[in-house]
Amino acid sequence: xxxxxxxxxxxxxxxxxxxxxxxxxxxxxxxxxxxxxxxxxxxxxxxxxxxxxxxxxxxxxxxxxxxxxxxxxxxxxxxxxxxxxxxxxxxxxxxxxxxxxxxxxxxxxxxx
Amino acid sequence: xxxxxxxxxxxxxxxxxxxxxxxxxxxxxxxxxxxxxxxxxxxxxxxxxxxxxxxxxxxxxxxxxxxxxxxxxxxxxxxxxxxxxxxxxxxxxxxxxxxxxxxxxxxxxxxxxxxx
Numbered sequence: 001x002x003x004x005x006x007x008x009x010x011x012x013x014x015x016x017x018x019x020x021x022x023x024x025x026x027x028x029x030x031x032x033x034x035x036x037x038x039x040x041x042x043x044x045x046x047x048x049x050x051x052x053x054x055x056x057x058x059x060x061x062x063x064x065x066x067x068x069x070x071x072x073x074x075x076x077x078x079x080x081x082x083x084x085x086x087x088x089x090x091x092x093x094x095x096x097x098x099x100x101x102x103x104x105x106x107x108x109x110x111x112x
Numbered sequence: 113x114x115x116x117x118x119x120x121x122x123x124x125x126x127x128x129x130x131x132x133x134x135x136x137x138x139x140x141x142x143x144x145x146x147x148x149x150x151x152x153x154x155x156x157x158x159x160x161x162x163x164x165x166x167x168x169x170x171x172x173x174x175x176x177x178x179x180x181x182x183x184x185x186x187x188x189x190x191x192x193x194x195x196x197x198x199x200x201x202x203x204x205x206x207x208x209x210x211x212x213x214x215x216x217x218x219x220x221x222x223x224x225x226x227x228x
Contacts, residue, residue, distance in 0.1 A: 006155075008153060032215075036219075041203070041222065041224065042221055042222065043116075043118075043205050043207075043219035043220050043221045043222050044156070044205075044219045045219065046216055049215055049216065088155065088156070095215060096209075096215045096216045096217060097144070097209030097210065097215060097216055097217050098144075098209070098217075099146070099158060099161060100146075100156075100158070100217070101158075102155040102156045102157075103155060104153075104154060104155040105153075105154075105155055107153070
């Protein structure tokens with residue numbers, strides 16, 4: 001069993017839809033949770049960074065962490081074609097600047 | 113924001129040759145740099161962690177004699193794939209973070225290696 005599980009998709013939604021992306025994990029030591037966006041043939045860029053359980057909102061993006069269920073989510077509101085990318089969850093016991101364990105990534109396509 | 117560059121962005125080489133990939137932090141000093149490889153439609157797999165002036169720490173299953181990592185300065189780390197073979201073809205990505213780990217590591221744009 002992988003430490004971090006993520007549905008690879010692809011996920012196709014119409015423009016304006018609310019997108020829900022999820023990851024589950026097995027290592028209870030993970031305390032820091034991140035969502036990265038990766039465009040084709042590019043490096044990942046950090047979207048959201050959260051510590052422990054709870055919600056965090058930034059513009060159209062909301063990250064949720066439920067440590068009791070070992071489950072994290074990323075919601076994208078009013079999705080745009082420019083949101084089309086692969087979304088990777090990542091986790092660490094000690095902080096985002098240290099060793100990260102990534103999910104496989106979910107490929108998202110937002111269609112006009 | 114912090115910028116990390118990689119060079120080259122793409123390289124094609126013959127089997128048996130060695131290839132060097134550079135990773136630079138352009139506007140900050142990176143005490144720690146990470147090297148990942150990514151196969152198509154798969155996640156980033158950490159290969160090694162390097163701290164400036166120290167030997168790299170390799171992940172289990174990564175051959176340290178094949179993937180040579182040098183972190184000679186606070187702004188430059190290199191990955192050399194020695195005696196490359198077609199199975200080494202992949203997307204190699206570096207990232208960099210500041211002292212103490214902090215909250216973020218900054219990723220380079222990646223290098224596409226194709227071994228013929």
